[in-house]
Each structure stands twice: as structure tokens, then as C-alpha cells.
Amino acid sequence: MNRLVVVLSLLAVLVAGLWMLAGGEKGLRKFAFTRVMPVTYFEPYTVRPGTLDNVSGPVYTFTKGFSRALVIDTPEGLAVFDTFDADFVSALKTALALQFPDKSVKWIVYSHNHLDHVRGSAGLQAEQVIGHELINQFVADWPEAIGDFAMVTRPVTGDARMNLGGVEIDFLYMPHSHSSTLYGFHVRGADVVYAPDMMFVRAFPPFDFPDFYYPGYVRALDRLIALRAAHYVPSHLDAGNFQDMIDFRNMTVSFHEAVRTELAKNNYDAAEGAAMRRSIQAAYDRLEPEYGDWHGFDDMFVPKFGRHWGGLYLGY
Numbered sequence: 354m355n356r357l358v359v360v361l362s363l364l365a366v367l368v369a370g371l372w373m374l375a376g377g378e379k380g381l382r383k384f385a386f387t388r389v390m391p392v393t394y395f396e397p398y399t400v401r402p403g404t405l406d407n408v409s410g411p412v413y414t415f416t417k418g419f420s421r422a423l424v425i426d427t428p429e430g431l432a433v434f435d436t437f438d439a440d441f442v443s444a445l446k447t448a449l450a451l452q453f454p455d456k457s458v459k460w461i462v463y464s465h466n467h468l469d470h471v472r473g474s475a476g477l478q479a480e481q482v483i484g485h486e487l488i489n490q491f492v493a494d495w496p497e498a499i500g501d502f503a504m505v506t507r508p509v510t511g512d513a514r515m516n517l518g519g520v521e522i523d524f525l526y527m528p529h530s531h532s533s534t535l536y537g538f539h540v541r542g543a544d545v546v547y548a549p550d551m552m553f554v555r556a557f558p559p560f561d562f563p564d565f566y567y568p569g570y571v572r573a574l575d576r577l578i579a580l581r582a583a584h585y586v587p588s589h590l591d592a593g594n595f596q597d598m599i600d601f602r603n604m605t606v607s608f609h610e611a612v613r614t615e616l617a618k619n620n621y622d623a624a625e626g627a628a629m630r631r632s633i634q635a636a637y638d639r640l641e642p643e644y645g646d647w648h649g650f651d652d653m654f655v656p657k658f659g660r661h662w663g664g665l666y667l668g669y
């Protein structure tokens with residue numbers, strides 16, 4: 354039996370060696386590319402049907418596929434926070450018509466300018482569209498990537514307190530965090546925080562999402578945590594609670610610190626492939642025991658490592 358294992362192992366090494374010889378490292382990397390993009394990250398979520406759930410008082414969430422919008426029921430009409438895409442909006446309209454047959458959507462509120470949060474919005478035909486004053490300008494830069502967008506008609510800058518149909522909402526501006534137009538929202542009366550792109554429940558964000566500035570992003574997470582609200586609502590993946598918000602913040606910082614510790618050993622010189630190879634291994638070994646079972650840990654480890662390695666080098 355032992356001899357069989359030895360022979361099989363030798364054979365495997367021989368086959369791998371021949372294969373490597375055929376393409377060398379390029380061959381190995383080309384093979385890795387065929388597997389590197391995950392098919393297990395989005396797939397469990399994209400099949401989710403639409404569900405409208407009450408969170409607290411007049412605040413609801415609508416979850417479909419990968420995304421989750423906030424809905425507030427007011428005596429004057431409904432407010433919808435983020436619209437994601439046309440399919441999402443179509444399912445949302447059906448759910449709202451069932452739950453609130455006599456009400457229409459009076460307000461759309463955009464959390465930020467990213468196209469994956471604002472597509473489909475024209476389909477709601479809201480009276481007013483609220484969002485950061487730069488959103489229209491950012492969206493106009495991507496005419497091919499967006500078609501059914503309702504432009505912001507009520508621009509906001511900085512922190513704001515708004516009264517939508519008698520429900521007060523704190524708009525918490527998060528400068529230099531994730532995009533330059535990001536808001537978190539606190540519905541104080543129901544003690545609900547909507548944390549768009551600022552909370553992932555036991556999950557790594559997709560490709561460590563582009564367009565964020567690490568120090569400002571952590572300040573944004575800390576600002577939401579300091580509210581110590583009863584309910585926290587993420588815009589993607591699973592629903593969660595206050596502790597999940599804290600855990601996500603701590604994972605974000607732990608990951609960054611693991612990469613920073615490695616880069617410090619190289620005197621913050623990131624432009625060295627051998628150091629990157631050593632460091633990604635060390636960071637993986639350090640983080641895997643605590644976060645290895647989080648959704649997307651393996652799927653997103655490489656892009657996330659690259660993002661923080663580069664970010665530490667450049668200061669972003």
C-alpha cells in the first residue's frame with residue numbers, strides 16, 4: 354500500500370513536471386487563470402427571490418438576488434433607498450403593490466453614485482430623487498453602462514436631517530470613504546441604520562470593491578457603529594445585526610494590518626514580487642484561522658491582498 358502511494362506520488366510529480374515544462378511558469382499561471390475567478394461567490398445569492406420584510410416600525414427591507422433596498426412607509430408615500438437594477442425594481446414594484454396597494458413611491462434616495470446602486474431607478478417614477486449633488490455628474494460619465502436612471506432632483510451635500518412624510522432620517526455623509534458621494538442613514542424613530550456597502554455579514558466584499566479610501570472607510574464604519582442602533586441593514590448578501598457590523602469592521606482592519614505588517618518588513622517597498630509572494634502567504638496563514646470560514650475568503654483573498662498591498666504603498 355505504501356509502495357503504491359509512493360509510485361502514484363512520483364507519477365503525479367512527473368506529470369506536473371512535464372506539464373510545467375511544456376509552459377513553464379507561464380503555463381502554470383495560464384492554468385491558474387482558468388480557475389481564479391470564483392463561481393461560488395455570487396451564485397448562492399443571485400438566485401434569491403424578492404422578499405419584503407419589516408425591520409422596525411415603518412422601515413422595511415426588500416431583498417432580491419445580491420442586493421437589499423430600504424423602504425420606508427410614510428403617510429405621504431413610500432421612500433426607497435437604492436434601486437440596483439431594472440429586474441430588482443420590477444420585483445420591488447410587485448411586492449410594494451401587494452403590501453401597500455394605495456401608495457406610490459414618492460422618494461428615491463441614492464446612497465451613492467455607483468451604478469450598481471442606481472440602475473433601474475427610472476422605473477419607479479418617483480416624485481423626488483434625493484442624493485449627493487455629484488451623483489448626476491458621475492453617472493453621466495458612463496452613458497453606455499446605464500439606461501434607466503432617474504436623475505437626482507433634490508441634491509444633498511454634507512450631513513443632513515430630512516423629514517420624509519413625517520419620518521425623520523439622518524443622512525450621514527461619509528467623505529473619502531467608498532466613492533465621494535456615500536451616505537449612511539439612521540432612521541432614529543425606528544432605530545434602524547442602513548449601511549450601504551459598509552456592512553457585509555461574515556463575508557468579504559466582492560474584489561474588495563474598487564473606489565474606496567481605507568482610512569475614510571474605517572472612519573465611516575466607526576461612525577455607524579457609534580450610533581449603537583438596534584437594527585443594521587446591509588445592502589448586499591446576508592442580513593445581520595449590530596455585532597455583524599462590528600465583526601465586519603474588525604475583519605477589515607485585521608486584514609489591512611496583516612498586509613501592513615508584512616509590508617513593514619519590506620520597509621514599505623511594495624514594488625518587489627518576491628516580497629509579495631512571501632507576504633501573501635504569511636497574511637493568508639495569519640488570517641485564515643479567524644476568517645477562513647467567512648463567505649468569499651478564498652474567492653476574494655488575492656484581489657483583496659493586492660488592493661491593500663498597493664493601497665499601503667500609495668496611501669489610499
Ligand SMILES: [Zn+2]
Pocket residue numbers: 465467531532550562
Ligand atoms: Zn458602491
